[in-house]
Amino acid sequence: MSDNRPIVAVVGRPNVGKSTLFNKLAGKRISIVEDTPGVTRDRIFTEVEWLNRYFTLIDTGGIEPENGDIILSHMRNQAMLAMDMAHIVLFVVDGKSGLTPADREVAQILRKTNKPVILVVNKIDSQSQFDNVYDFYELGLGVPYAISSANSMGLGDLLDEVIQNFPEGLNTEYDEDIIRVAITGKPNAGKSSILNNILGEERVIVSPIAGTTRDAVDTYVEKNGQKFLLIDTAGLRRKSKIYESVEKYSVIRSMAAVDRADVVLIVIDAAEGITEQDTKVAGIAHDEGKACVFVVNKWDLIEKDNKTLGNYTKDIKEKFPFMMYAPVVFVSAKTNQRMSKVLEVAEYVASEHAKRVSTSALNDVIGEAVMLNQPPSDKGKRLKIYYGSQTGVKPPKFTLFINDKKLTHFSYQRYLENKIRENFGFEGTPVQFEYREKN
Protein backbone atom coordinates (compact mmCIF):
# COMPACT_ATOMS: atom_id res chain seq x y z
CA MET A 1 0.00 0.00 0.00
CA SER A 2 1.24 3.41 -0.80
CA ASP A 3 0.87 5.94 1.89
CA ASN A 4 0.53 9.16 0.03
CA ARG A 5 -2.07 11.79 0.63
CA PRO A 6 -4.25 12.66 -2.32
CA ILE A 7 -3.21 15.96 -3.87
CA VAL A 8 -5.82 18.23 -5.40
CA ALA A 9 -4.70 21.23 -7.45
CA VAL A 10 -6.73 24.33 -8.23
CA VAL A 11 -6.07 25.90 -11.64
CA GLY A 12 -7.71 28.68 -13.59
CA ARG A 13 -7.01 32.14 -14.90
CA PRO A 14 -6.44 35.07 -12.54
CA ASN A 15 -9.46 36.50 -10.71
CA VAL A 16 -11.80 33.57 -11.13
CA GLY A 17 -11.71 33.06 -7.36
CA LYS A 18 -9.09 30.34 -6.86
CA SER A 19 -7.64 31.77 -3.70
CA THR A 20 -11.09 32.54 -2.29
CA LEU A 21 -12.02 28.90 -2.86
CA PHE A 22 -8.71 27.74 -1.38
CA ASN A 23 -9.20 29.79 1.74
CA LYS A 24 -12.77 28.60 2.17
CA LEU A 25 -11.71 24.99 1.90
CA ALA A 26 -8.72 25.56 4.15
CA GLY A 27 -11.16 26.91 6.70
CA LYS A 28 -8.66 29.24 8.25
CA ARG A 29 -6.39 31.87 6.96
CA ILE A 30 -3.02 32.26 8.53
CA SER A 31 -1.26 35.49 8.01
CA ILE A 32 2.44 35.25 7.59
CA VAL A 33 4.87 37.81 8.93
CA GLU A 34 6.26 39.56 5.93
CA ASP A 35 9.73 40.41 7.11
CA THR A 36 10.80 36.79 7.39
CA PRO A 37 13.09 35.93 4.49
CA GLY A 38 11.63 34.22 1.50
CA VAL A 39 8.11 33.85 2.73
CA THR A 40 5.34 34.17 0.21
CA ARG A 41 2.29 36.16 1.21
CA ASP A 42 -0.24 33.41 0.93
CA ARG A 43 -0.10 29.75 1.49
CA ILE A 44 -0.03 27.57 -1.56
CA PHE A 45 -0.68 24.32 0.27
CA THR A 46 -3.15 23.33 2.89
CA GLU A 47 -4.55 20.19 4.37
CA VAL A 48 -8.30 19.82 3.88
CA GLU A 49 -10.59 17.48 5.75
CA TRP A 50 -13.98 16.40 4.43
CA LEU A 51 -16.06 13.64 6.01
CA ASN A 52 -12.99 12.57 7.96
CA ARG A 53 -10.86 12.14 4.87
CA TYR A 54 -7.76 14.25 4.43
CA PHE A 55 -6.14 15.59 1.31
CA THR A 56 -3.63 18.25 0.29
CA LEU A 57 -4.92 21.21 -1.69
CA ILE A 58 -2.59 23.29 -3.89
CA ASP A 59 -3.47 26.75 -5.17
CA THR A 60 -1.47 27.06 -8.38
CA GLY A 61 -2.50 30.71 -8.55
CA GLY A 62 -0.22 31.35 -5.62
CA ILE A 63 2.75 30.24 -7.69
CA GLU A 64 4.11 33.48 -9.06
CA PRO A 65 4.92 33.77 -12.73
CA GLU A 66 8.55 34.03 -13.74
CA ASN A 67 9.60 37.51 -14.71
CA GLY A 68 8.35 38.41 -18.13
CA ASP A 69 6.10 35.41 -18.24
CA ILE A 70 2.89 36.41 -19.92
CA ILE A 71 -0.33 35.25 -18.39
CA LEU A 72 -1.23 32.65 -20.94
CA SER A 73 2.05 30.78 -20.91
CA HIS A 74 2.05 31.10 -17.16
CA MET A 75 -1.36 29.44 -17.05
CA ARG A 76 -0.17 26.67 -19.32
CA ASN A 77 2.70 26.06 -16.93
CA GLN A 78 0.36 26.02 -13.99
CA ALA A 79 -1.96 23.56 -15.67
CA MET A 80 0.96 21.30 -16.49
CA LEU A 81 2.39 21.57 -13.02
CA ALA A 82 -1.03 20.69 -11.61
CA MET A 83 -1.41 17.67 -13.89
CA ASP A 84 2.07 16.62 -12.93
CA MET A 85 1.80 16.97 -9.17
CA ALA A 86 -1.84 16.36 -8.41
CA HIS A 87 -4.16 13.37 -8.41
CA ILE A 88 -7.19 15.53 -9.14
CA VAL A 89 -7.43 18.91 -10.87
CA LEU A 90 -10.08 21.49 -10.03
CA PHE A 91 -10.42 23.76 -13.02
CA VAL A 92 -12.06 26.99 -11.87
CA VAL A 93 -13.82 29.33 -14.29
CA ASP A 94 -15.75 32.52 -13.71
CA GLY A 95 -19.52 32.17 -14.11
CA LYS A 96 -19.97 35.91 -14.02
CA SER A 97 -17.64 36.85 -16.84
CA GLY A 98 -18.40 33.72 -18.90
CA LEU A 99 -16.19 31.59 -21.09
CA THR A 100 -12.95 33.17 -22.32
CA PRO A 101 -10.30 32.09 -24.85
CA ALA A 102 -7.87 31.50 -21.98
CA ASP A 103 -10.34 29.05 -20.42
CA ARG A 104 -10.52 27.16 -23.72
CA GLU A 105 -6.75 27.06 -23.91
CA VAL A 106 -6.38 25.60 -20.44
CA ALA A 107 -9.23 23.14 -21.03
CA GLN A 108 -7.45 21.87 -24.09
CA ILE A 109 -4.38 21.04 -22.03
CA LEU A 110 -6.40 19.50 -19.23
CA ARG A 111 -8.38 17.25 -21.59
CA LYS A 112 -5.14 15.43 -22.36
CA THR A 113 -4.62 14.19 -18.83
CA ASN A 114 -6.01 10.87 -17.70
CA LYS A 115 -6.46 12.26 -14.20
CA PRO A 116 -9.88 13.40 -13.04
CA VAL A 117 -10.56 17.04 -13.88
CA ILE A 118 -13.49 18.68 -12.13
CA LEU A 119 -14.87 21.77 -13.81
CA VAL A 120 -15.93 24.36 -11.25
CA VAL A 121 -17.99 27.39 -12.25
CA ASN A 122 -17.46 29.94 -9.51
CA LYS A 123 -19.35 33.16 -8.68
CA ILE A 124 -22.77 31.61 -9.12
CA ASP A 125 -23.97 33.55 -6.11
CA SER A 126 -27.67 32.95 -6.59
CA GLN A 127 -30.10 30.64 -8.34
CA SER A 128 -30.84 33.29 -10.96
CA GLN A 129 -27.28 33.13 -12.24
CA PHE A 130 -27.45 29.41 -12.80
CA ASP A 131 -28.08 29.77 -16.54
CA ASN A 132 -24.52 31.02 -16.93
CA VAL A 133 -23.27 27.53 -16.15
CA TYR A 134 -24.46 25.92 -19.40
CA ASP A 135 -21.93 27.68 -21.61
CA PHE A 136 -19.14 25.78 -19.95
CA TYR A 137 -20.32 22.36 -21.15
CA GLU A 138 -18.60 23.17 -24.39
CA LEU A 139 -15.21 22.81 -22.70
CA GLY A 140 -15.68 19.06 -22.91
CA LEU A 141 -14.79 18.46 -19.29
CA GLY A 142 -18.07 16.99 -18.16
CA VAL A 143 -20.74 18.39 -15.91
CA PRO A 144 -19.75 21.71 -14.37
CA TYR A 145 -20.09 22.21 -10.62
CA ALA A 146 -21.70 25.55 -9.84
CA ILE A 147 -20.38 27.17 -6.69
CA SER A 148 -20.07 30.49 -4.97
CA SER A 149 -16.82 30.59 -3.05
CA ALA A 150 -17.70 33.95 -1.61
CA ASN A 151 -20.99 32.66 -0.18
CA SER A 152 -19.75 29.11 0.51
CA MET A 153 -22.44 27.66 -1.75
CA GLY A 154 -22.06 24.33 -3.52
CA LEU A 155 -18.82 23.50 -1.72
CA GLY A 156 -20.18 20.37 -0.02
CA ASP A 157 -21.25 18.82 -3.33
CA LEU A 158 -17.92 19.73 -4.83
CA LEU A 159 -16.02 18.09 -1.97
CA ASP A 160 -18.19 14.98 -2.28
CA GLU A 161 -17.18 14.79 -5.92
CA VAL A 162 -13.52 15.32 -5.04
CA ILE A 163 -13.31 12.51 -2.52
CA GLN A 164 -15.17 10.15 -4.85
CA ASN A 165 -12.46 10.69 -7.41
CA PHE A 166 -9.52 9.82 -5.19
CA PRO A 167 -7.46 7.12 -6.83
CA GLU A 168 -7.12 3.79 -5.04
CA GLY A 169 -4.33 3.16 -2.61
CA LEU A 170 -3.87 6.65 -1.21
CA ASN A 171 -4.03 7.36 2.47
CA THR A 172 -6.69 9.80 3.60
CA GLU A 173 -6.58 9.05 7.31
CA TYR A 174 -4.99 10.95 10.10
CA ASP A 175 -3.23 9.09 12.90
CA GLU A 176 -2.36 11.23 15.93
CA ASP A 177 0.31 8.86 17.24
CA ILE A 178 2.57 9.14 14.24
CA ILE A 179 5.32 11.76 14.11
CA ARG A 180 5.42 13.26 10.63
CA VAL A 181 8.91 14.22 9.56
CA ALA A 182 9.66 16.17 6.38
CA ILE A 183 13.17 15.85 4.98
CA THR A 184 13.88 19.13 3.22
CA GLY A 185 16.95 20.78 1.78
CA LYS A 186 18.42 21.74 -1.49
CA PRO A 187 19.13 19.21 -4.22
CA ASN A 188 22.21 17.09 -3.45
CA ALA A 189 22.28 17.95 0.24
CA GLY A 190 21.83 14.24 0.88
CA LYS A 191 18.11 13.89 1.62
CA SER A 192 17.72 10.58 -0.21
CA SER A 193 20.89 9.24 1.37
CA ILE A 194 19.59 10.14 4.83
CA LEU A 195 16.24 8.56 4.08
CA ASN A 196 17.86 5.40 2.75
CA ASN A 197 20.18 5.24 5.71
CA ILE A 198 17.23 5.44 8.11
CA LEU A 199 15.31 2.86 6.09
CA GLY A 200 18.33 0.58 6.29
CA GLU A 201 18.53 0.86 10.06
CA GLU A 202 14.96 0.98 11.26
CA ARG A 203 11.97 -1.24 10.77
CA VAL A 204 10.16 -0.19 7.63
CA ILE A 205 6.45 -0.64 8.01
CA VAL A 206 5.39 0.38 4.54
CA SER A 207 7.84 0.60 1.69
CA PRO A 208 7.65 3.43 -0.75
CA ILE A 209 6.38 2.62 -4.18
CA ALA A 210 8.33 4.41 -6.86
CA GLY A 211 6.08 7.20 -7.98
CA THR A 212 5.57 8.62 -11.38
CA THR A 213 3.54 11.66 -10.61
CA ARG A 214 3.45 12.08 -6.91
CA ASP A 215 4.68 14.93 -4.90
CA ALA A 216 6.40 13.18 -2.08
CA VAL A 217 7.15 9.61 -1.24
CA ASP A 218 6.08 8.68 2.24
CA THR A 219 7.42 5.85 4.31
CA TYR A 220 6.49 4.57 7.74
CA VAL A 221 9.27 3.45 10.03
CA GLU A 222 9.31 2.44 13.65
CA LYS A 223 12.08 3.11 16.14
CA ASN A 224 11.87 2.01 19.76
CA GLY A 225 8.11 1.66 19.52
CA GLN A 226 7.53 5.12 18.05
CA LYS A 227 6.10 5.34 14.54
CA PHE A 228 7.36 7.96 12.11
CA LEU A 229 6.09 8.97 8.74
CA LEU A 230 9.01 10.16 6.64
CA ILE A 231 7.98 12.61 3.97
CA ASP A 232 10.69 12.71 1.33
CA THR A 233 10.91 15.63 -1.04
CA ALA A 234 13.90 14.30 -2.91
CA GLY A 235 12.14 11.84 -5.18
CA LEU A 236 10.36 14.69 -6.84
CA ARG A 237 13.24 16.08 -8.74
CA ARG A 238 13.55 13.16 -11.06
CA LYS A 239 10.03 13.39 -12.26
CA SER A 240 9.55 16.37 -14.45
CA LYS A 241 11.99 17.67 -16.98
CA ILE A 242 10.16 20.94 -17.23
CA TYR A 243 10.50 21.88 -13.63
CA GLU A 244 13.49 20.10 -12.26
CA SER A 245 15.85 22.86 -13.18
CA VAL A 246 13.78 25.49 -11.50
CA GLU A 247 14.82 25.97 -7.92
CA LYS A 248 11.53 27.56 -7.09
CA TYR A 249 9.63 24.37 -7.75
CA SER A 250 11.86 22.49 -5.41
CA VAL A 251 10.99 25.08 -2.78
CA ILE A 252 7.30 24.59 -3.56
CA ARG A 253 7.63 20.88 -3.13
CA SER A 254 9.40 21.37 0.15
CA MET A 255 6.52 23.56 1.24
CA ALA A 256 4.04 20.78 0.52
CA ALA A 257 6.07 18.45 2.70
CA VAL A 258 6.46 21.06 5.44
CA ASP A 259 2.73 21.67 5.47
CA ARG A 260 2.02 18.07 6.40
CA ALA A 261 4.87 17.64 8.86
CA ASP A 262 5.19 17.93 12.62
CA VAL A 263 8.97 18.04 12.41
CA VAL A 264 11.02 19.55 9.60
CA LEU A 265 14.56 18.33 9.06
CA ILE A 266 16.51 21.02 7.26
CA VAL A 267 19.34 19.13 5.63
CA ILE A 268 22.42 21.23 4.97
CA ASP A 269 25.41 20.13 2.91
CA ALA A 270 28.32 20.70 5.31
CA ALA A 271 30.77 21.22 2.48
CA GLU A 272 28.63 23.84 0.82
CA GLY A 273 27.20 25.63 3.83
CA ILE A 274 23.89 27.39 4.18
CA THR A 275 22.16 28.46 0.98
CA GLU A 276 19.33 30.85 0.28
CA GLN A 277 16.98 27.95 -0.28
CA ASP A 278 17.74 26.63 3.22
CA THR A 279 16.84 30.05 4.61
CA LYS A 280 13.56 30.04 2.70
CA VAL A 281 12.47 26.61 3.82
CA ALA A 282 13.52 27.29 7.41
CA GLY A 283 11.53 30.55 7.39
CA ILE A 284 8.45 28.73 6.14
CA ALA A 285 8.80 25.94 8.70
CA HIS A 286 9.16 28.54 11.46
CA ASP A 287 6.17 30.59 10.28
CA GLU A 288 4.01 27.51 9.99
CA GLY A 289 4.86 26.61 13.57
CA LYS A 290 6.67 23.36 12.86
CA ALA A 291 9.32 21.77 15.04
CA CYS A 292 12.70 22.06 13.29
CA VAL A 293 16.07 20.34 13.37
CA PHE A 294 19.13 21.37 11.37
CA VAL A 295 20.82 18.27 10.03
CA VAL A 296 24.30 19.10 8.80
CA ASN A 297 25.15 16.22 6.47
CA LYS A 298 28.42 15.15 4.79
CA TRP A 299 30.29 15.86 8.01
CA ASP A 300 32.85 13.32 6.80
CA LEU A 301 33.99 15.82 4.17
CA ILE A 302 34.95 18.48 6.68
CA GLU A 303 38.43 18.76 8.09
CA LYS A 304 37.93 19.16 11.78
CA ASP A 305 39.66 20.37 14.86
CA ASN A 306 38.15 20.84 18.31
CA LYS A 307 36.53 24.15 17.32
CA THR A 308 34.88 23.14 14.05
CA LEU A 309 31.63 21.87 15.48
CA GLY A 310 31.18 24.84 17.77
CA ASN A 311 31.92 27.31 15.01
CA TYR A 312 29.55 25.63 12.60
CA THR A 313 26.77 25.66 15.19
CA LYS A 314 27.43 29.33 15.87
CA ASP A 315 27.28 30.08 12.17
CA ILE A 316 23.87 28.42 11.85
CA LYS A 317 22.51 30.27 14.89
CA GLU A 318 23.73 33.54 13.38
CA LYS A 319 22.16 32.85 10.01
CA PHE A 320 18.87 31.82 11.60
CA PRO A 321 18.54 34.21 14.55
CA PHE A 322 14.78 33.64 14.65
CA MET A 323 15.37 29.92 15.17
CA MET A 324 17.75 29.78 18.11
CA TYR A 325 15.55 27.03 19.50
CA ALA A 326 16.36 24.53 16.74
CA PRO A 327 18.93 21.84 17.60
CA VAL A 328 21.75 21.10 15.18
CA VAL A 329 23.00 17.56 14.49
CA PHE A 330 26.10 16.76 12.50
CA VAL A 331 25.86 13.54 10.54
CA SER A 332 27.22 11.62 7.64
CA ALA A 333 24.78 9.49 5.74
CA LYS A 334 27.82 7.99 4.04
CA THR A 335 29.80 6.84 7.08
CA ASN A 336 26.73 6.48 9.30
CA GLN A 337 28.20 8.91 11.84
CA ARG A 338 25.53 9.96 14.37
CA MET A 339 22.74 8.88 12.01
CA SER A 340 20.94 7.12 14.85
CA LYS A 341 20.52 10.55 16.45
CA VAL A 342 18.32 11.88 13.66
CA LEU A 343 15.06 10.16 14.63
CA GLU A 344 15.88 10.49 18.32
CA VAL A 345 16.13 14.25 18.02
CA ALA A 346 13.03 14.33 15.79
CA GLU A 347 11.09 12.44 18.47
CA TYR A 348 12.36 14.77 21.16
CA VAL A 349 11.43 18.00 19.37
CA ALA A 350 8.05 16.49 18.43
CA SER A 351 7.34 15.96 22.13
CA GLU A 352 8.41 19.54 22.87
CA HIS A 353 6.15 20.74 20.05
CA ALA A 354 3.19 18.96 21.63
CA LYS A 355 4.05 19.87 25.24
CA ARG A 356 1.61 21.59 27.57
CA VAL A 357 2.54 23.42 30.74
CA SER A 358 0.10 24.11 33.54
CA THR A 359 -1.38 27.57 33.97
CA SER A 360 -0.05 27.83 37.52
CA ALA A 361 3.52 26.93 36.55
CA LEU A 362 3.35 29.34 33.63
CA ASN A 363 2.13 32.17 35.84
CA ASP A 364 4.90 31.55 38.35
CA VAL A 365 7.39 32.08 35.54
CA ILE A 366 5.60 35.13 34.13
CA GLY A 367 5.30 36.65 37.61
CA GLU A 368 8.99 36.20 38.29
CA ALA A 369 9.93 37.54 34.86
CA VAL A 370 7.82 40.66 35.43
CA MET A 371 9.46 41.24 38.84
CA LEU A 372 12.97 40.97 37.38
CA ASN A 373 12.31 43.20 34.44
CA GLN A 374 9.33 45.55 34.32
CA PRO A 375 7.10 45.51 31.25
CA PRO A 376 7.40 48.50 28.89
CA SER A 377 5.44 51.68 29.40
CA ASP A 378 4.37 54.49 27.14
CA LYS A 379 3.42 58.03 28.22
CA GLY A 380 3.25 56.98 31.83
CA LYS A 381 1.09 53.94 31.18
CA ARG A 382 2.65 50.58 31.86
CA LEU A 383 1.85 47.22 30.28
CA LYS A 384 0.17 45.00 32.83
CA ILE A 385 0.14 41.26 32.39
CA TYR A 386 -2.69 39.87 34.51
CA TYR A 387 -2.04 36.25 33.70
CA GLY A 388 -1.20 33.88 30.91
CA SER A 389 -2.33 30.50 29.77
CA GLN A 390 -1.10 27.98 27.21
CA THR A 391 -3.93 27.83 24.71
CA GLY A 392 -2.40 25.66 22.03
CA VAL A 393 0.08 22.96 21.09
CA LYS A 394 1.86 22.08 17.83
CA PRO A 395 3.15 24.77 18.12
CA PRO A 396 2.78 25.86 21.74
CA LYS A 397 0.74 29.03 21.94
CA PHE A 398 0.43 31.36 24.91
CA THR A 399 -2.39 33.79 25.47
CA LEU A 400 -1.54 36.71 27.72
CA PHE A 401 -4.31 38.72 29.32
CA ILE A 402 -3.19 42.34 29.51
CA ASN A 403 -4.44 45.89 29.99
CA ASP A 404 -3.62 47.43 26.60
CA LYS A 405 -2.37 45.86 23.36
CA LYS A 406 -0.75 49.11 22.28
CA LEU A 407 1.78 48.73 25.07
CA THR A 408 3.06 45.35 23.95
CA HIS A 409 6.53 45.28 22.51
CA PHE A 410 8.41 42.70 20.53
CA SER A 411 11.51 42.88 22.69
CA TYR A 412 9.52 42.25 25.85
CA GLN A 413 7.79 39.33 24.21
CA ARG A 414 11.19 37.94 23.28
CA TYR A 415 12.24 38.34 26.93
CA LEU A 416 9.19 36.41 28.12
CA GLU A 417 9.78 33.77 25.49
CA ASN A 418 13.32 33.32 26.74
CA LYS A 419 12.12 32.99 30.34
CA ILE A 420 9.52 30.43 29.29
CA ARG A 421 12.16 28.48 27.40
CA GLU A 422 14.61 28.65 30.33
CA ASN A 423 11.99 27.09 32.56
CA PHE A 424 10.13 24.71 30.29
CA GLY A 425 12.42 24.02 27.35
CA PHE A 426 10.24 23.86 24.27
CA GLU A 427 13.41 22.97 22.45
CA GLY A 428 13.14 22.68 18.71
CA THR A 429 9.77 24.35 18.42
CA PRO A 430 8.66 27.91 17.74
CA VAL A 431 6.25 29.31 20.32
CA GLN A 432 3.53 31.82 19.57
CA PHE A 433 1.96 34.60 21.61
CA GLU A 434 -1.46 36.15 21.52
CA TYR A 435 -2.75 39.07 23.58
CA ARG A 436 -6.22 39.66 24.96
CA GLU A 437 -7.28 42.88 26.60
CA LYS A 438 -9.06 42.60 29.89
CA ASN A 439 -10.22 45.46 32.03
Ligand code: GDP
Ligand atom coordinates in the same frame (compact mmCIF):
# COMPACT_ATOMS: atom_id res chain seq x y z
P1 GDP B 1 -7.81 34.22 -8.05
O1 GDP B 1 -6.97 35.25 -8.74
O2 GDP B 1 -8.34 33.21 -9.02
O3 GDP B 1 -7.15 33.58 -6.87
O4 GDP B 1 -9.12 34.99 -7.52
P2 GDP B 1 -9.47 35.58 -6.07
O5 GDP B 1 -9.83 34.51 -5.13
O6 GDP B 1 -8.41 36.54 -5.69
O7 GDP B 1 -10.81 36.36 -6.43
C1 GDP B 1 -10.88 37.36 -7.43
C2 GDP B 1 -12.07 38.26 -7.14
O8 GDP B 1 -13.29 37.53 -7.29
C3 GDP B 1 -12.08 38.82 -5.73
O9 GDP B 1 -12.51 40.15 -5.79
C4 GDP B 1 -13.08 37.96 -5.01
O10 GDP B 1 -13.69 38.62 -3.93
C5 GDP B 1 -14.07 37.64 -6.11
N1 GDP B 1 -14.77 36.37 -5.86
C6 GDP B 1 -14.23 35.19 -5.51
N2 GDP B 1 -15.19 34.24 -5.37
C7 GDP B 1 -16.37 34.86 -5.64
C8 GDP B 1 -17.74 34.41 -5.67
O11 GDP B 1 -18.07 33.26 -5.40
N3 GDP B 1 -18.68 35.35 -6.03
C9 GDP B 1 -18.35 36.63 -6.33
N4 GDP B 1 -19.33 37.44 -6.66
N5 GDP B 1 -17.08 37.08 -6.30
C10 GDP B 1 -16.11 36.21 -5.97
Ligand code: GDP
Ligand atom coordinates in the same frame (compact mmCIF):
# COMPACT_ATOMS: atom_id res chain seq x y z
P1 GDP C 1 19.42 14.73 -2.36
O1 GDP C 1 19.38 15.36 -3.69
O2 GDP C 1 19.32 15.77 -1.28
O3 GDP C 1 18.47 13.61 -2.15
O4 GDP C 1 20.91 14.14 -2.21
P2 GDP C 1 21.44 12.64 -2.40
O5 GDP C 1 21.08 11.80 -1.22
O6 GDP C 1 21.05 12.15 -3.74
O7 GDP C 1 23.01 12.89 -2.32
C1 GDP C 1 23.69 13.74 -3.23
C2 GDP C 1 25.13 13.31 -3.33
O8 GDP C 1 25.80 13.49 -2.08
C3 GDP C 1 25.29 11.85 -3.69
O9 GDP C 1 26.38 11.72 -4.56
C4 GDP C 1 25.59 11.18 -2.34
O10 GDP C 1 26.38 10.01 -2.49
C5 GDP C 1 26.38 12.27 -1.64
N1 GDP C 1 26.23 12.19 -0.19
C6 GDP C 1 25.09 12.07 0.53
N2 GDP C 1 25.35 12.04 1.85
C7 GDP C 1 26.69 12.12 1.97
C8 GDP C 1 27.59 12.14 3.11
O11 GDP C 1 27.20 12.07 4.27
N3 GDP C 1 28.92 12.27 2.82
C9 GDP C 1 29.40 12.35 1.55
N4 GDP C 1 30.71 12.46 1.39
N5 GDP C 1 28.59 12.32 0.49
C10 GDP C 1 27.26 12.21 0.68
